[in-house]
Amino acid sequence: MRYDELCETVAFNSHSPGPVKPDEELLRCGFHPENFDSGELAANILPIEHFKLKEPVEKSGCSVDRLAYSNLEHVQKKLRDLAERNPNGREKEIIIQFSCREIREVRNEENCQAFKVIDIAFEHDKSHAAIIAAKEYKVSYLRKLRNIILDIWRKKPLKTISDIFGTETA
Amino acid sequence: MMLATYTDTTLFAPPIQAISTVAQESSPTEMPLARRAFLAFAVLSTTVSLGIQASAAAQPETARVYIQPLGWSQTLNPDRSDLRLIARIRELGTYHEGWDGRDGKAACPEAIEEAEAFARALSLEEMYTPYISLAADGEINFFWDRDGLRIDLGFYGTGVYSYYIRLGNGQEYFGDDIAISGDIPGELLSALQRDIV
Numbered sequence: 310m311r312y313d314e315l316c317e318t319v320a321f322n323s324h325s326p327g328p329v330k331p332d333e334e335l336l337r338c339g340f341h342p343e344n345f346d347s348g349e350l351a352a353n354i355l356p357i358e359h360f361k362l363k364e365p366v367e368k369s370g371c372s373v374d375r376l377a378y379s380n381l382e383h384v385q386k387k388l389r390d391l392a393e394r395n396p397n398g399r400e401k402e403i404i405i406q407f408s409c410r411e412i413r414e415v416r417n418e419e420n421c422q423a424f425k426v427i428d429i430a431f432e433h434d435k436s437h438a439a440i441i442a443a444k445e446y447k448v449s450y451l452r453k454l455r456n457i458i459l460d461i462w463r464k465k466p467l468k469t470i471s472d473i474f475g476t477e478t479a
Numbered sequence: 480m481m482l483a484t485y486t487d488t489t490l491f492a493p494p495i496q497a498i499s500t501v502a503q504e505s506s507p508t509e510m511p512l513a514r515r516a517f518l519a520f521a522v523l524s525t526t527v528s529l530g531i532q533a534s535a536a537a538q539p540e541t542a543r544v545y546i547q548p549l550g551w552s553q554t555l556n557p558d559r560s561d562l563r564l565i566a567r568i569r570e571l572g573t574y575h576e577g578w579d580g581r582d583g584k585a586a587c588p589e590a591i592e593e594a595e596a597f598a599r600a601l602s603l604e605e606m607y608t609p610y611i612s613l614a615a616d617g618e619i620n621f622f623w624d625r626d627g628l629r630i631d632l633g634f635y636g637t638g639v640y641s642y643y644i645r646l647g648n649g650q651e652y653f654g655d656d657i658a659i660s661g662d663i664p665g666e667l668l669s670a671l672q673r674d675i676v
Contacts (some may be wrong), residue, residue, distance in 0.1 A: 318571065343612075344612075346610035346624065347610065347624075349624065351610060351612050351620075352612070352614070352620055352631055353612040353615070353616075353618075353620055356615045356616035356618065357612040357614070357616060357633070358614075358617075358618070359615065359616060363665040365645075372581070383660050391579065391581070394577065394578060394579060394583075395574070395578050395579065399527030400509075437569075447641075447653070447655050448544060448641040448655055449641045449642060449643050449653035449654055449655045450643075450653060452516060452631040452633075452641065452642065452643035452651070453515070453643045453645070453651065455631070456631055456645070458642065460543060477518060
């Protein structure tokens with residue numbers, strides 16, 4: 310697949326609930342202290358290489374969850390599994406909630422859409438979507454772009470599962 | 480005969496429970512003094528001995544003179560920023576493949592070496608100290624974020640590094656494929672100077 314073939318308007322596969330709409334709310338999971346620097350979100354929550362298009366495309370992108378197709382049990386299990394892999398760096402889980410539109414509105418040097426948010430559903434995870442660079446960029450420019458997203462996310466309140474789903478966690 | 484000072488650096492492995500305790504620290508700047516002191520002591524302990532050098536021929540090239548530190552005064556200063564950064568980089572080097580629970584890449588040995596070399600090249604007494612982290616793509620990331628200054632710089636073990644600088648006045652600089660072996664670019668050094676930004 311090429312960058313110009315990345316499509317935001319079609320369902321990825323038969324497991325998909327459909328393309329990601331601009332007004333959809335998305336979730337990015339992170340952990341304290343692993344993803345924090347002096348109390349602020351750190352750049353490592355957005356790995357540069359993840360923005361690049363890879364083959365297969367399922368391996369690409371910065372993973373996010375589509376709130377409309379996610380649920381408490383799914384996110385809870387995911388966070389628990391992730392935390393177990395690096396317990397020292399993952400004392401507390403945090404969730405950033407943002408809209409798809411905010412990411413799609415980020416512009417590049419040509420005043421074009423810098424990122425695409427595409428549906429990449431899996432059979433075991435229908436809510437999965439990904440943020441992918443809309444074209445090939447130099448690494449230094451990807452650093453600039455990730456800092457734009459980082460600034461958007463830093464303005465969001467950090468949430469817990471309870472905040473998102475309104476239920477006490479197990 | 481001439482009087483010479485031999486300096487040698489020895490890596491001491493701290494007990495596993497000590498590594499675990501140290502790894503829980505989120506930032507070197509948040510560590511209590513005693514913890515920082517221990518970290519520097521455990522990771523990089525240097526012994527310095529004063530000896531008599533008979534001649535170059537009499538001193539084997541592989542000779543090592545180790546004298547265990549007898550007191551605290553014989554170890555390096557744990558408050559030194561460069562030692563704290565190197566300890567942090569080596570801590571990140573202990574992360575294994577899949578460390579993030581997904582497909583998280585471990586930092587390769589070359590990335591660790593490059594990050595260490597860069598940390599050693601910084602004159603930290605005159606510069607802002609970065610926050611260093613490991614990203615899931617295997618990048619050792621150096622990040623500065625203070626007083627409007629933003630610098631995002633990273634190593635993947637490829638022999639080169641890249642950076643993005645945004646100054647407080649909005650001016651931006653980009654650097655790609657900068658050789659580790661070369662000089663640090665002037666725009667980067669300028670941005671890092673405490674008295675400039």
